[in-house]
Amino acid sequence: MSGGAAREHEGGEALAFRGVRKSFSGRGETLRVLDGVDFAVEQGEFVSVVGPSGCGKSTLLNMAGGFESPDAGRVLAGGAEVGGPSPARGVVFQQYAIFPWLTVADNIAFGLRLGACTIPRSEHAAIVARYVDLMGLTGFERAYPKELSGGMRQRVAIARAYAPDPDVLLMDEPFAALDAQTREFMQELLHGTQLAERKTVLLITHSVEEAIFLSHRVVVMSARPAKVCEVVDVGIGMPRTAETRLTPEFIELRRHLEGVLRSQSSNLEKGTAA
Numbered sequence: 001m002s003g004g005a006a007r008e009h010e011g012g013e014a015l016a017f018r019g020v021r022k023s024f025s026g027r028g029e030t031l032r033v034l035d036g037v038d039f040a041v042e043q044g045e046f047v048s049v050v051g052p053s054g055c056g057k058s059t060l061l062n063m064a065g066g067f068e069s070p071d072a073g074r075v076l077a078g079g080a081e082v083g084g085p086s087p088a089r090g091v092v093f094q095q096y097a098i099f100p101w102l103t104v105a106d107n108i109a110f111g112l113r114l115g116a117c118t119i120p121r122s123e124h125a126a127i128v129a130r131y132v133d134l135m136g137l138t139g140f141e142r143a144y145p146k147e148l149s150g151g152m153r154q155r156v157a158i159a160r161a162y163a164p165d166p167d168v169l170l171m172d173e174p175f176a177a178l179d180a181q182t183r184e185f186m187q188e189l190l191h192g193t194q195l196a197e198r199k200t201v202l203l204i205t206h207s208v209e210e211a212i213f214l215s216h217r218v219v220v221m222s223a224r225p226a227k228v229c230e231v232v233d234v235g236i237g238m239p240r241t242a243e244t245r246l247t248p249e250f251i252e253l254r255r256h257l258e259g260v261l262r263s264q265s266s267n268l269e270k271g272t273a274a
């Protein structure tokens with residue numbers, strides 16, 4: 001495991017998983033999901049997690065969000081144990097979790113207006129305007145979600161997560177429901193936003209290409225019961241563009257990670273059949 005890409009960041013762990021174990025019980029059976037997961041995300045670092053379906057990626061993200069707790073081990077945010085949900089950690093889910101009764105601008109402003117947010121009211125309009133611009137939503141400020149495409153709704157969800165300036169952003173397959181072309185466009189928008197904002201991001205994705213394109217490091221999980229099986233420094237300069245996806249280094253990294261993932265997925269199938 002290497003933290004090479006992390007060295008250029010401000011330093012300090014924004015998020016850490018230390019020996020995290022988790023099982024779920026039901027119908028008299030216990031399903032061991034996470035079996036000692038260890039990795040950390042540095043301040044300002046963008047880390048993606050890939051792994052076979054059902055290996056516990058969402059469970060991991062839900063622990064970081066404070067929606068689940070580990071059976072053993074520790075989940076730390078800014079050095080302190082995560083005890084529950086906090087506005088310091090913004091979350092974006094796969095499904096469009098924006099409020100249908102609020103306009104685009106009011107959805108983006110939502111977190112700013114909560115009591116826990118300390119950003120002065122006088123700054124809200126400028127913040128909303130900045131994210132409308134970064135997410136390519138200009139002209140749609142007063143539109144309602146039902147008037148938007150799936151991709152646009154997810155851009156609103158991302159803008160809403162960034163707006164209150166959380167310490168960490170947690171994203172669980174935010175583009176999984178979108179078609180391939182929209183997904184690439186969304187990745188480029190998110191990358192641009194990230195370069196402008198330099199937040200700490202933990203992204204779960206089933207797409208190796210998406211993980212490489214966006215991240216400083218990619219964490220690969222093994223089949224269930226899952227551990228970290230590999231951590232890769234992407235090492236490709238930023239900003240990345242559509243052209244970056246066609247470079248030999250990108251393609252080689254993609255080939256490597258897809259191979260690791262394929263072998264883990266076949267382990268999972270064997271495990272399930274047994």
Ligand SMILES: Nc1ncnc2c1ncn2[C@@H]1O[C@H](COP(=O)(O)OP(=O)(O)O)[C@@H](O)[C@H]1O
Binds near residue numbers: 056
């Ligand atoms: N609250 C829960 N109760 C019981 N089983 C769960 C619960 N959450 C997740 N699981 C099971 O744990 C495993 C891992 O789930 P999940 O973290 O969603 O995987 P991934 O996101 O990697 O696809 C799955 O088999 C899932 O069915």
Ligand SMILES: [Mg+2]
Binds near residue numbers: 057058059
């Ligand atoms: Mg999941």
